Amino acid sequence: MSRAQALQPPCEAVVRQAIEWSLRLQVHPRDSRLYEQCQRWRGLAAEHERAWQRVQALSGELSEQFAALPATGVAIEALEQSQQRLQRRQALKLLSGVAVLGCAGWFARDLAPLQQWRADYATGIAQRSTFHLADGTSLQLNTDSAVQHDVDERRRSIILTRGEILLDTATSHPTEGRPVLQVHSDHGVFETLAGRFVVRRDELQTRLSVITGEVLVRPLNGRPVQARPGQDYRVSANQAHLVADPDMDASAWIDGLIVTRGMRLHDFLAEVARYRRGRVVCADDIADLRLSGVFRLQDTDKLLAVLPQTLPVRVEYRTRWWVTLRRHA
Amino acid sequence: MPSHNQGVTTLYLDHHRWLHAWLHGRLGNAADAADLVQETFVRLLNRRERLELKTPRAFLRTVAKGLVIDHWRRGEIERAYLEALAQRPDLESPSPESRELVFELLERIARMLDGLKPKVRQAFLLAQCEGLSHPQVAARMGISLRSVERYVADALYHCYLLRYGA
Numbered sequence: 225m226s227r228a229q230a231l232q233p234p235c236e237a238v239v240r241q242a243i244e245w246s247l248r249l250q251v252h253p254r255d256s257r258l259y260e261q262c263q264r265w266r267g268l269a270a271e272h273e274r275a276w277q278r279v280q281a282l283s284g285e286l287s288e289q290f291a292a293l294p295a296t297g298v299a300i301e302a303l304e305q306s307q308q309r310l311q312r313r314q315a316l317k318l319l320s321g322v323a324v325l326g327c328a329g330w331f332a333r334d335l336a337p338l339q340q341w342r343a344d345y346a347t348g349i350a351q352r353s354t355f356h357l358a359d360g361t362s363l364q365l366n367t368d369s370a371v372q373h374d375v376d377e378r379r380r381s382i383i384l385t386r387g388e389i390l391l392d393t394a395t396s397h398p399t400e401g402r403p404v405l406q407v408h409s410d411h412g413v414f415e416t417l418a419g420r421f422v423v424r425r426d427e428l429q430t431r432l433s434v435i436t437g438e439v440l441v442r443p444l445n446g447r448p449v450q451a452r453p454g455q456d457y458r459v460s461a462n463q464a465h466l467v468a469d470p471d472m473d474a475s476a477w478i479d480g481l482i483v484t485r486g487m488r489l490h491d492f493l494a495e496v497a498r499y500r501r502g503r504v505v506c507a508d509d510i511a512d513l514r515l516s517g518v519f520r521l522q523d524t525d526k527l528l529a530v531l532p533q534t535l536p537v538r539v540e541y542r543t544r545w546w547v548t549l550r551r552h553a
Numbered sequence: 554m555p556s557h558n559q560g561v562t563t564l565y566l567d568h569h570r571w572l573h574a575w576l577h578g579r580l581g582n583a584a585d586a587a588d589l590v591q592e593t594f595v596r597l598l599n600r601r602e603r604l605e606l607k608t609p610r611a612f613l614r615t616v617a618k619g620l621v622i623d624h625w626r627r628g629e630i631e632r633a634y635l636e637a638l639a640q641r642p643d644l645e646s647p648s649p650e651s652r653e654l655v656f657e658l659l660e661r662i663a664r665m666l667d668g669l670k671p672k673v674r675q676a677f678l679l680a681q682c683e684g685l686s687h688p689q690v691a692a693r694m695g696i697s698l699r700s701v702e703r704y705v706a707d708a709l710y711h712c713y714l715l716r717y718g719a
Contacts, residue, residue, distance in 0.1 A: 233717065233718070236710075239710065239713055240706065240710060243706050243709045243710055243713070244706060246709075247702065247705060247706060247709075251686070251687060278713065278716075278717055279709070279713065282709070282712060282713055282716050282717075283709075285716070286681065286712065287681075289658065289661070289662060290662075290681045290682055292658055293655070293658060293659070293662075293682060294647065294655050297637070297641065297683070298634065298637045298638055298641060298644065299634075299655075299659065299682050300678050300679070300682040300683055301633065301637035302630055302633040302634035302636075302637050302659055303630075303633075303659060303662060303663055303666075303678060303682070304633075304674075304675065304678065305629075305633035305636070305637070306626065306629035306630040306632070306633040306634075306659075306663065307629075307663060307666075307674070309629045309632075309633070310622070310625055310626050310629050313625050313629075348671065349671075501675075503693065541640055543637065543640070543641075544636070544637060544640060
């Protein structure tokens with residue numbers, strides 16, 4: 225290859241293809257057919273080969289760097305922790321002025337003025353944020369949540385794409401002639417004219433908890449149901465199912481709490497895990513222990529640390545974000 | 554380039570006191586602020602790009618802000634690393650010299666990954682640092698294998714741009 229040719233940088237599409245090939249071969253290092261296909265792709269154009277060589281050199285450099293890092297768990301832990309704290313500091317101390325830092329990502333989005341319609345709102349893990357929509361509705365996002373919304377005089381529509389939200393569409397506003405507020409999730413649509421309610425999207429179902437007002441639940445393929453204040457529903461695409469005796473308070477997170485009544489430890493830890501990075505799990509033989517109480521979400525390490533006071537368990541940290549609970553010996 | 558040096562000198566004479574006050578406000582510490590004032594101007598001297606002399610303070614603030622973030626990042630990395638180490642009594646504590654090398658390496662990696670979305674960054678780190686396979690990363694993060702592949706590819710492309718320029 226001549227030097228002049230080598231100076232022509234490959235375009236993005238080709239570089240991304242080279243990365244694809246490189247990753248595929250890393251996953252299947254002994255797949256000779258894949259190797260031949262890759263060879264063929266490299267031969268198709270000089271640009272392909274240049275991109276390939278660069279990607280290979282980069283991968284080599286990266287492997288070398290990462291191989292020099294200290295023991296498993298410690299390095300990644302240090303990198304993730306420091307990054308989170310750094311973002312917090314940047315947001316607090318630098319974003320307070322005029323600057324907006326691109327690298328703050330989701331954090332910056334939370335702090336940005338949110339007058340744009342059709343915008344995405346999102347929170348990171350362990351964050352809560354409140355937004356006020358154009359029609360006066362207040363929208364609060366729990367940890368690791370995201371919505372798209374489209375709200376004006378004619379249409380009030382919110383799509384819950386991830387996580388959990390509290391909606392408060394005030395009754396003090398004149399409701400006459402106002403369009404119905406609709407919340408869409410994977411499993412159905414939730415409609416109200418005025419009310420305060422929580423919608424949470426899980427993988428297999430959507431949960432609804434009505435605090436005030438009435439909410440019409442329309443499962444995608446099922447019969448609509450009117451949900452009243454104090455009621456909790458689990459909604460799948462086929463039906464809305466009233467939860468008679470909920471094992472936790474669906475709206476306690478608004479006050480930064482988890483409040484449980486006889487909740488399985490396994491389920492409780494799954495709740496806690498939503499508020500922190502990494503894994504929180506328990507051994508099978510303690511999964512069915514029951515837990516009732518009020519727990520503060522502000523510091524989930526502290527929260528976990530109090531569990532041995534009420535249950536026969538001990539908390540084991542493999543890394544800061546890999547926690548396992550075991551039966552206390 | 555004497556004109557470049559002259560520009561930096563003018564900037565320094567006119568604004569270094571102001572910059573020190575600004576940095577002091579950010580860092581809450583006069584000695585650190587003085588260090589970063591000096592670093593800001595050293596960086597300008599070493600850089601060959603055009604000085605923004607029409608809005609000198611905004612320009613200085615931009616350069617200094619990058620240094621403040623580097624300064625914080627270094628501090629946070631050291632703290633987080635020592636904390637992570639403290640939770641692993643099974644590991645031997647490294648000597649101060651090798652610790653210093655680790656800090657530098659971690660800092661370089663952290664800067665390289667700056668700007669990646671949290672999930673992209675996490676997927677990439679789990680694969681690179683922990684040596685997890687893509688299906689393992691998917692299980693650990695609770696996301697699909699396809700997402701992991703996309704995230705890792707995105708992270709590599711990000712590194713590629715840093716390494717070779719756009």
